[in-house]
Amino acid sequence: GAVVSQHPSWVICxxxxxxxxxxxxxxxxxxxxxxxxxxxxxSLMLMATSNEGSKATYEQGVEKDKFLINHASLTLSTxxxxxxxxxxxxxxICSASGGPSGSYNTGELFFGEGxxxxxx
Amino acid sequence: xxxxxxxxxxxxxxxxxxVSLNCTYSNSAFQYFMWYRQYSRKGPELLMxxxxxxxxxxxxxxxxxxKSSKYISLFIRDSQPSDSATYLCAMSAGGNxxxxxxxxxxxxxxP
Numbered sequence: 001g002a003v004v005s006q007h008p009s010w011v012i013c014x015x016x017x018x019x020x021x022x023x024x025x026x027x028x029x030x031x032x033x034x035x036x037x038x039x040x041x042x043s044l045m046l047m048a049t050s051n052e053g054s055k056a057t058y059e060q061g062v063e064k065d066k067f068l069i070n071h072a073s074l075t076l077s078t079x080x081x082x083x084x085x086x087x088x089x090x091x092x093i094c095s096a097s098g099g100p101s102g103s104y105n106t107g108e109l110f111f112g113e114g115x116x117x118x119x120x
Numbered sequence: 121x122x123x124x125x126x127x128x129x130x131x132x133x134x135x136x137x138x139v140s141l142n143c144t145y146s147n148s149a150f151q152y153f154m155w156y157r158q159y160s161r162k163g164p165e166l167l168m169x170x171x172x173x174x175x176x177x178x179x180x181x182x183x184x185x186x187k188s189s190k191y192i193s194l195f196i197r198d199s200q201p202s203d204s205a206t207y208l209c210a211m212s213a214g215g216n217x218x219x220x221x222x223x224x225x226x227x228x229x230x231p
Binding site for chain 2 (some may be wrong): 004005025034041042043044046049062089093095109111113114116
């Protein structure tokens with residue numbers, strides 16, 4: 001299956017600092033990337049949808065100025081948590097859709113390994 | 121009513137037993153159905169992918185979709201301790217529509 005790489009896998013930062021998480025599709029062009037947040041023993045909560053070259057679409061209740069998403073190429077999307085606070089501590093997961101050569105996707109998603117953020 | 125309903129469990133079974141998981145949904149536009157397996161502190165891994173109604177088998181795993189009843193199932197035969205994980209159902213109407221996820225069902229296979 002397609003491979004999505006996410007980095008870093010875990011990060012600890014001080015309150016007030018910003019953290020950037022990268023999501024890369026390694027063997028296919030991802031026309032769309034999604035960012036999720038997952039709390040312990042909870043399902044995935046969609047934060048935002050990003051399409052290459054355009055602004056991300058944020059879900060209701062997600063602060064776009066706090067969670068900056070950039071999808072500058074077909075293989076890379078980044079999520080920056082700005083001025084992080086302890087309540088932002090969570091497991092952040094990206095996923096990508098799209099097939100080889102950017103073929104029309106069928107809703108099938110490939111997930112990264114996730115990034116665990118701990119804000120002290 | 122939530123778009124996708126999935127009983128979170130947990131479900132404990134002895135090794136070798138059949139694991140049966142299911143989800144119901146309300147959106148009749150869904151036509152792509154997926155099961156993801158998620159180990160603790162890892163990202164979800166695509167396990168099974170089915171289009172429209174019918175059955176799909178892959179090794180010890182069988183996915184079933186009944187669109188008329190808006191009901192999907194995942195069966196794991198000859199369960200192994202390594203199958204212990206959380207299983208998430210997900211579905212989509214396709215065409216870049218976002219996935220709707222179930223809550224996930226925690227499965228524990230006891231040796």
